Amino acid sequence: MQAGTRLVVNKQVFLDNLSLCMQKMTVIGPQKLRGGEVTFGPLRSLRGLTLDYVNDLDPLKRFFLPQREVLFAYDLSGKKPRLLQPEQERPRLLFGIRSCDVQGLAHMDGFFQGACYDELYWARRRNTLIISMACNRPNESCFCICCNGGPWLESGFDLQLTDLGEEFLIDIGSRAGRVFLEERPMPAVTASRRHETRRRELMEACDAQMVPTAYLAKACIQITNNRVREELWEEMGSECFSCGGCTHVCPCCTCFDVVDCPEGAKSGTRVRCWDSCQYSGFTREASGHNPRARAKERVKRRFYHKLSYAYIQQDGHPGCVGCGRCITVCEAFGLLDISAVVKRLRRDGQ
């Protein structure tokens, strides 16, 4: 088998193999909650798994940058403080992750490497096999098509599945993905022209369902050149509740706070947890000085980070994968999600 060649595996056979994996590694996949919502979590058996889903409202970045994570533990009972590093987690398989979240991981990969290499992030990244599921059913808030975030991807996954009904059509994205297939009793055939045609039809049907709402290009130019009226930022700031929801659900947002959590006087942990540039305390210094004390400045900051050329050049792409989650969670009556903001900028723009 070669990377790049698409294969076809019977769906039930693939899922049975997935089930076998659950003994040796943590398999994380989509499951339905009682209320009907879908969330990703560890699976004990195939019974918990659902393939009837669009996506999880919580971004899957949480499996790599958890909402709360211990950086180290400290023990002050001896003469000299002792610092204990967190233990390695066991290998994981992330099954069914959507393309937008895979692109989100690509964004985080770029951010967490480099001179200040974040080993805590990368330890999880390295021990997790990514089996993504291309989207053939977007929901009304999806706009990945505008952001190179899907519905199908060329890379970023170990395996990418297309659900053909009885079969999975598989793109192999990495050596680890190829090994995964080779090591398991999974009769696979090379995709035929019929399979390829079906895949193309699904892609086209999905594209057609997508209503492109995020015309990023013009907003990028306006923000880069500081050509957005201050009054418009002012207006948007006055509408923002500074709840931080948009940043928490964003697959590209990575900001965190670091705090110590004492457990008694002699021991405790240092923890990082998600933070948001939309909170007024985010930039407040001990002296009381706060360069972004007003919501207007914070909203402006958020979109500068998402859409300015300076950041696009640094990251290689805008800070948005089109998952549409900020549209779902924005408290400001749909006025301040990224799709709404680029629309407002475009209409207002000179």
Added chain:
Amino acid sequence: MENIYLPDLAVIDRIVDETHDIKTFTLQFASRDLRKNFRFKSGQFVEASIFGAGEAPFGFASNPNHPEHFDITVRAAGVVTRAMHALKPGDYMGIRGPLGNHFPLEEVKGQDILIIAGGIGLPPLKSLIDPMLDCRGDFGQFIILYGARTPADRVYKPLLQEWSERGDITLLQTVDTPDAAWSGPVGVVTTLFEKIKLAVDRTVAFTCGPPVMIRFVIQELLAMGFAEERIISTLERYMKCGVGKCGHCAIGHKYICVDGPVFSWRQIKRLPER
């Protein structure tokens, strides 16, 4: 690969009370290897930890030519710094660093030097002044301007005395509010500019202090005819990780902790928010 958030242990050798709310801590690493191999540059900083209280950034306040010990000067302002003020010599702190970029020390040799410091902005500049004075002959005219709220709020009083007695540097000090013993100038630090003579085309100005002071200092320097790249300042922002990850200290697409804290005015003026 190592955990970039894990500090090394350092022991407090000495604590000096500078003012009613500022102390200088002299530290050395607990590990002999680190003590031997540790190096830092003027303008860089450390993240100092008090386990249980948290971590905060402090610029080096001592001479990088003597890296076996280093100083940080700390005002008790928040949770971490108040916990630090309760420590005694022999106690441990966690230290991560050196972090950030540094002052251009080699690059400004042969130039006249103008240092403008406000309040607790003097410590990071001291890490520049010290090595400059180690090779005093490499620089032309050397002027230090220091402003503080009151005479008692000045840090490093014995050192200021020492500097003022040196014939080869000019130290001018001013305070906003004098006390009975103060006979020097009164007013903000920029009022000292009229008392000095400069050749702006061969002087490099370094400034550090409260944001509002820096703003006025830079305005005055530009008005005096300083070229943008001859004005070097430090930017400060609330900072958590110190390694460009937590996002708190970002200005535009620059992270003060890794791209800074030292910037020329030419760089600062291009930032979208400042």
